[in-house]
Amino acid sequence: MSITDPVCPADLRPATAQIHAGREQSDPYRPVAVPIHQTAAYEFPDYATARRMFALKEPGFTYTRTGNPTVATLERRLAALDGGAAAVATATGQAAVALALLALLQGGNHIVASAKLYGGTVDLLTDTFADFGVTVSFVDPALPEQWAAAATPGTRAFLVESIGNPLSTLPDLSALAAAAHAAGVPLVVDNTLATPVLCRPLDFGADIVVYSATKYLGGHGTTLAGAVVDGGRFDFSAEPRKWPQLAGPKARYGNESLWDRHGHGAYLALLRSKYLHDLGPSLSPAAAAQILQGLETLDLRVERHTDSALRVARHLAAHPAVAAVHHPGIAGNPNESIADRDFPRGTGGVFSFDLALPAGADAWETVGTFIDSLRLVKLVANIGDARSLVAHPAAMTHCRLTPAQRAAAGISETTIRLSIGLEDPADIVADLDRALAALDAAPNVTLGAAAGEPVLSGAPARPGKAA
Ligand SMILES: Cc1ncc(COP(=O)(O)O)c(C=O)c1O
Structure with missing residues (x-):
């Protein structure tokens, strides 16, 4: 597990936070840039510590699939920029969206999602998730009442993009957060196009923010990366039977509940210790360093x-x-x-x-x-x-x-x-x-079109231009 406490003082302004937040100076040479900890694993100080860390009773790095110091700096920095409690970085934005939702689902559940989403997210929802019995209702991001009406007892998340790809559609995030909370589920916002510079979804009441860091956070088209930022406010203990993976006892966690152990940190603890661990879409330290460098000029x-x-x-x-x-x-x-x-x-x-x-x-x-x-x-x-x-x-x-x-x-x-x-x-x-x-x-x-070829519908006509 990585360190998940934000270390950025709350009063750092964004332009300062994007350069300094989350940095810990632990290297004896005191490098200015964040070092790339290019290691797959970590030497445990002793056997007892290894046991405690594997039982998730003591934080620390065990294996880079679930945490790495360079990646952890990026996670703390992103959490600080978004005003979140903590973050988990992933290999791609696609993995961030998938893991953010998987940690809320129990198979056979339902998602209410914007009809204006990145195509890869639509593929994930309508094909891969459908294979596992998850159903999705696509609704208009401009009409919060449609979201409320689409929610069912099986709904576990509302999903929207703060700026829709590709038409720059803007939802009323506060209204969608209110509708999600009335339905007893978190609002998950893909903030890839906006970045925390233009929008901080948690400030509008959203609960979880996801990123393709491949885009503006890295900013130079060199590196795939993603992240899930948790606001740490959604109370999964309010309806424990609805969220057994978070609020119920689990054999995997010594028959304890993650909520009892981590409180509001339970969601990311599950995302990291189960989904990142089991499925393995982990961000490499070198890729994290590229994104950290991009963030400095965000x-x-x-x-x-x-x-x-x-x-x-x-x-x-x-x-x-x-x-x-x-x-x-x-x-x-x-x-x-x-x-x-x-x-x-x-x-x-x-x-x-x-x-x-x-x-x-x-x-x-x-x-x-x-x-x-x-x-x-x-x-x-x-x-x-x-x-x-x-x-x-x-x-x-x-x-x-x-x-x-x-x-x-x-x-x-x-x-x-x-x-x-x-x-x-x-x-x-x-x-x-x-x-x-x-x-x-x-x-x-x-x-005009070649003879016999139908003119495709849906394309706007261009008046004044002769055929
Ligand atoms: C809004 C949005 N979310 C998620 C993704 C997926 O990110 P990645 O390509 O880093 O997997 C993309 C990619 O284009 C995107 O535009």
Whole structure:
């Protein structure tokens, strides 16, 4: 087990915490940077200590699958940045989402989830979890009443993204937290796109925060990582029969309950000592060091990503080849008021737009022409990199969704996702303009779809452009 107490003084401001929080100086050479403890295991001081640590009666590092000093520094830093009690780091964001939910489920349970989630999370919920009897109701993140209505006695979690991938959908987190608590379950928030710089879900009443640290926390597209941050406030002992894995006696824990042993630390104790231990998606120390280095510049980078993305979004909104821009900073966006109220520093570097489709044109070929005409903005299945990236959700991240799921997520065949990087925004705009101009010259676009090929539905029409 790793040390899970936050060591960051509560009064450190975020820009300071991202550099200093959670650091312990235990090395005799006193290195300034966090050392990479590249070890698989640890020498026990004596046999009695080893016994106590394996019985989870004494904290400490036994084996890097369940804890490592470099990884623990990252965990404490993330917990401090989010105002959480503690965190567990994982090998990927996908593992963080999976473990965060698994620790709440007992098989055959039910989850209420936003219909606007990252496609990989939808795969997890609708395929892998379904194999184990877990059912999911997908509801509109903008309508808290739908969440309340979807909850059943078997529900064990509400799951939402604070900024939805790919359409920058913003939920009313306070209302969703209230609905989750009325249903007696925790609200789990994927805060990957927002980062703690733009949103701290625990401040809005959420209980558990998950991250793909691969994105903005690392920030340079080099390293996969994830994390689960626990607010440490949800009372699993209030309904012990609903949460036997946390509040009931378990043979694995000497017939004691984790709640009796760890109180509000029980949730992460279970996540680490059972799910991280048994399934093994552990973050390597070298990867943790990369994320720690990225974190040191987090607020500077997120500010630049956010400002540039708004600038690019405004430019696209005025472009005749663009049918719609999904960015809360664009007038008329349905999330404008939540953005103004809950996101005072903006809504980040990821947003989407719909290409306008000339009558008779093939959506996929139009998208292909646009994407292949980009020179600076790279076609990459990632976000939150220093480089600007483009993706086509219908063909890439969300390709396994059914047409109905894609429609509920607001994704059409011409929806293009952008992750705006740290380059000069004028160069990004120039590249996008060049690719949009290429649509005018493309024969497949101006002449329409090949004979006999159906024009795909769901793509917005582009008025004024002749077929
Ligand atoms: C919102 C969100 N959550 C989770 C993930 C999964 O993270 P990872 O790719 O690090 O496994 C992603 C990846 O794109 C994501 O965008």
